[in-house]
Amino acid sequence: MKVLHVVTLHTPTHEFGGPTRVALSQCRGLRERGHRAVLAALGDGFGAGAELPREVEGAHVRLFQARHVLPRFEVSGITSPTLLARAWSYVRSADLVHVHLMRDLITLPVALLALQAGTPLVLQTHGMVDPTEKRVARLVDALGVRRVLRRADAVLHLTERERAETAAVVAPEPIAPQYRLVNGVPAQESRRKTSGPPTVLYLARVQAGKRPEDFVAAMPTVLARHPDARFVLAGPDTGALADTLARAESLGVRGSLDRVGALDRAEVMAWLRRADVFVLPSVQDAFSVSALEAMSVGTPVVVTETTGLAPDVARAGAGRVVASRADEDNGPRLGGAILDLLAPEANERASRAAFRLVEEHFTIDAVLDELLTVYGRVTGAAGPPRV
Structure with missing residues (x-):
């Protein structure tokens, strides 16, 4: 054909x-x-x-x-x-x-x-x-x-x-x-294995609808318990980078935030395998490919309840689903979900569930x-x- x-x-x-x-x-x-x-x-x-x-x-x-x-x-x-x-x-x-x-x-x-x-x-x-x-x-x-x-x-x-x-x-x-x-997404042969200080990853276009500022707003909650954690902001800037970095400065967490620009496919998969938790606070993604790629290597995800993947993530236990409110500070809520998944046993359970979810339903x-x-x-x- x-x-x-x-x-x-x-x-x-x-x-x-x-x-x-x-x-x-x-x-x-x-x-x-x-x-x-x-x-x-x-x-x-x-x-x-x-x-x-x-x-x-x-x-x-x-x-x-x-x-x-x-x-x-x-x-x-x-x-x-x-x-x-x-x-x-x-x-x-x-x-x-x-x-x-x-x-x-x-x-x-x-x-x-x-x-x-x-x-x-x-x-x-x-x-x-x-x-x-x-x-x-x-x-x-x-x-x-x-x-x-x-x-x-x-x-x-x-x-x-x-x-x-x-x-x-x-x-x-x-x-x-x-x-x-x-x-x-392509099926992966094995789950990722992480080590060292926690790595929390945002990997998507840096634009307002994907709420990267909420990702930054979650940092104080997580750093209070994991002061050595690294937050990675990856993806091309499509309009929201300056405000996102300014928010990090205002919260006093800029030193724990690593800015990574646009990535090719090999780099994307390498970062997903390096992360302990993948976070996408987006309120506009119908069915995030990046979240699927994260789960395909066994990286637990935090997504908002408005994404089309939310029911599958919640049902499988492949991460956490959080509410996102335009008129509220979503940082503490998002930070709490990240903290849940940084607990070793919870992370391992969610990792196995994420890998299995993609393998069975989303290849x-x-x-x-x-x-x-x-x-x-x-x-x-x-x-x-x-x-």
Whole structure:
């Protein structure tokens, strides 16, 4: 099968985060299973005159230099006339088009082209398409988002909340058939083993919605009991680094905070294996790939109750789930959860549970099995009933 994946953006530092990483993982897995999968996206941040890569993390890609035509809208305001000019031939030559959809100038136009071409279309929204009162977003919905959500062959969701919110965008008209597809990560052969002073890790984009300031606010509670603990803030800065570091200074804990920038895949896995606890205070992640990667090596996680992974983490005992309140100081609550997991016996139990949770439910092989079943249904093969 020849599958065209489309996502908005890829940068060397993975600033667009989860959707691109998921798309790359799916493309790589499909090719390993003998399918012809390629990912089309914008490329940015590679430097003036640099040649854009044709392969990223084992996935074949077609990257086109991003043009920032509407800077006010950040990722939603970038495009490439060259990519759009070639999109018709890409869509027509594919057996199936899989669009990682958002309200933008790349994924939405390609989805509309797939409808026009009659090529089977699968949409995956990653929690990025939900009801909104923003006028520009509602205009984009009217111009195309509702149409593709109604007429696609399949719409994939991570959680029940995402399923309901995506359907609400087109209500009262019916949405296309919906199927659940979770994120997956490569299975690991062994759990991590840590030693020395405790290491507490934040590894994600440093942006307001992921609440890195809450990570810093947890430090005094933990340092009161573990004064030698190291807190590591890793990931590309997408707008919140200055405020986060300022918060650490104001709390008097800057000396215990190590700032690590953007990491490649090998560095990501090395840091996850080094950490005693992984912390993601985000209130916007539908289904964090970073948290899955942490658990895949047996690192217990602390996540907020709003993430799609929270029920699985709580049920398996793979970490701690905490409440996050916009109008409260979440630091003590988060710090208490970290302290729980730094207790040796609790850490070992949670580590085993985290490793087992990913191994049994969230490997990329299991995800690909589900994805290929959906592909089979939309291209005419038999498959399980709609979810």
